Amino acid sequence: MRAFERDRLGFLLHQRQYGDLVRFDDELYMVNSPVLAEAVLKHTNSTYAITRDLLGEEADGGSASEDLVRWMRARKLAGHGLNRTGVRAAEERLAATVVRHAESWRALGTIDAIPALEELSAHLIAEFCLGPEVGNVPALVARLQDALLPGTVSLPARWPSLRKRRLHRVGRELASEVSRLIEGRRTRQEGCSGVVADLLNAACDEGAITPRGAASIVVAILFAAHETTAAALAWLFLLLDQQPDVHSRVRDEVDGELTGRLPTASDVPRLVVTEAVVKETLRLYPPLWMLERTVEQPTELAGHPLHPGQRVAVSPFVLHRDPRHYDQPTAFRPDRWIERSTATPLPKYAFMPFGGGPRNCLGAHFAMVAMVVATATLAGRYRLSRTAGTVPVFSTRTILQPRGLAFDVATRSP
Ligand code: HEM
Numbered sequence: 001m002r003a004f005e006r007d008r009l010g011f012l013l014h015q016r017q018y019g020d021l022v023r024f025d026d027e028l029y030m031v032n033s034p035v036l037a038e039a040v041l042k043h044t045n046s047t048y049a050i051t052r053d054l055l056g057e058e059a060d061g062g063s064a065s066e067d068l069v070r071w072m073r074a075r076k077l078a079g080h081g082l083n084r085t086g087v088r089a090a091e092e093r094l095a096a097t098v099v100r101h102a103e104s105w106r107a108l109g110t111i112d113a114i115p116a117l118e119e120l121s122a123h124l125i126a127e128f129c130l131g132p133e134v135g136n137v138p139a140l141v142a143r144l145q146d147a148l149l150p151g152t153v154s155l156p157a158r159w160p161s162l163r164k165r166r167l168h169r170v171g172r173e174l175a176s177e178v179s180r181l182i183e184g185r186r187t188r189q190e191g192c193s194g195v196v197a198d199l200l201n202a203a204c205d206e207g208a209i210t211p212r213g214a215a216s217i218v219v220a221i222l223f224a225a226h227e228t229t230a231a232a233l234a235w236l237f238l239l240l241d242q243q244p245d246v247h248s249r250v251r252d253e254v255d256g257e258l259t260g261r262l263p264t265a266s267d268v269p270r271l272v273v274t275e276a277v278v279k280e281t282l283r284l285y286p287p288l289w290m291l292e293r294t295v296e297q298p299t300e301l302a303g304h305p306l307h308p309g310q311r312v313a314v315s316p317f318v319l320h321r322d323p324r325h326y327d328q329p330t331a332f333r334p335d336r337w338i339e340r341s342t343a344t345p346l347p348k349y350a351f352m353p354f355g356g357g358p359r360n361c362l363g364a365h366f367a368m369v370a371m372v373v374a375t376a377t378l379a380g381r382y383r384l385s386r387t388a389g390t391v392p393v394f395s396t397r398t399i400l401q402p403r404g405l406a407f408d409v410a411t412r413s414p
Helices: 002-006 008-018 034-042 064-082 084-089 091-108 113-130 137-148 161-184 195-205 211-242 244-258 265-270 272-284 335-339 364-381
Strands: 021-023 028-031 048-050 110-112 291-295 299-301 304-306 311-314 382-386 393-395 401-403 406-411
Touching: 002 008, 008 021, 008 028, 028 034, 034 291, 034 299, 034 311, 064 084, 064 195, 064 211, 084 195, 084 265, 084 364, 091 110, 091 113, 091 364, 091 382, 091 406, 110 113, 113 137, 113 161, 113 195, 113 211, 113 364, 113 401, 137 161, 137 211, 161 195, 161 211, 195 211, 211 244, 211 272, 211 364, 211 382, 211 401, 244 265, 244 272, 244 364, 265 272, 265 364, 272 335, 272 364, 364 382
Parallel strands: 028 311
Antiparallel strands: 021 028, 048 291, 110 406, 291 311, 299 304, 382 406, 393 401
16 A cells, blocks of 8 residues: 555556456455456446445445436436537537637636646536536536545544535535526527537426436536546647647648638547547546446456455556557557557557446547547647646546646747
């Protein structure tokens, strides 16, 4: 544990030398191969359960199976809004939101990357789900995230509920603001976004879901979306800053394909280099660097018996740096995604930034489109260069983030 706490990622890379399934202790196993990762993630909700919910809280049993049925139904409903057709409906809006934020960054001159990109991501997803009018939602998402972090002062053991109480209070405020905005879509449906809210209103009218259920789906989506997307974009611009030749290729592609206009979701298939940069960033720095499952039913993995209560961890970070599947696994080489021939496909689950199985990322398609559009917009119209003297630190406290990263922001002519 001491070695793990000192250098979590280094420890994980080191342990894989012991095999594809490594026992840490009687409770925890680590999976180090795509085949075993698939075996675990595909059987989530039956043999295995998600160990923590989206807010990082331990699952508390009790009504868990009822909650699961409700969540899977809600997931399916909201998923219709987050699929290709839904995302295409909002295509014009994404880049306009990026420009609005980038203009305020430019006015400031320098930004602290993580908070600035989290605010941008919260707006992108909130506008997509709820429409152009997002009220207080992005600010409340930031407050909820704040409430989740352990306090700087450690509280006496008899006050364990203080943090939870604050969490629930902010969570309730956010849910009620989201409810107000979903309801508001009934009378104001102008604009090209708000896809998820419109779907949820229709489902409420059919009795498939309650208004409270509708709000909690949107809260879950907002929460799952904003920190992950922001971390990925921060890594991406850090990598581009470190590799000016790749940065130039992205700019050339954007200038050539878009000739000065803003990108839309329909442009993504033509932005081949930009998309490869996004994928390579997610390979090297998957924001969710460790996924955990708890064994629910007796089973076996790689011939090894597992019992209820034991836990299995799958690390996208480790799988993405496996030399069995990637040449020069630690190098940032976006071309590997352009050159990879169909004759040697990557094993399923060797690339899994969005997880897999029935609890995979609900917003994977939206996230890819939003990241390609944001990258093309920012690289095409602005110069983001790392502020001299700032040295980002790897944070694995929650998700994998470059904390303390700052960018100078200026405009650029395409
Ligand atoms: C770079 C951006 C993102 C990454 C890397 C990412 C990654 C992931 C991963 C790995 C999981 C599965 C966690 C597990 O198996 O334990 C997940 C779950 C989830 N993601 Fe994402 N995500 C991203 C962005 C988004 C966006 C933009 C949305 C919504 C629009 C979203 C919505 C969700 C939801 C709702 C879940 C929970 C699914 C469930 O438990 O059934 N994510 N995400």
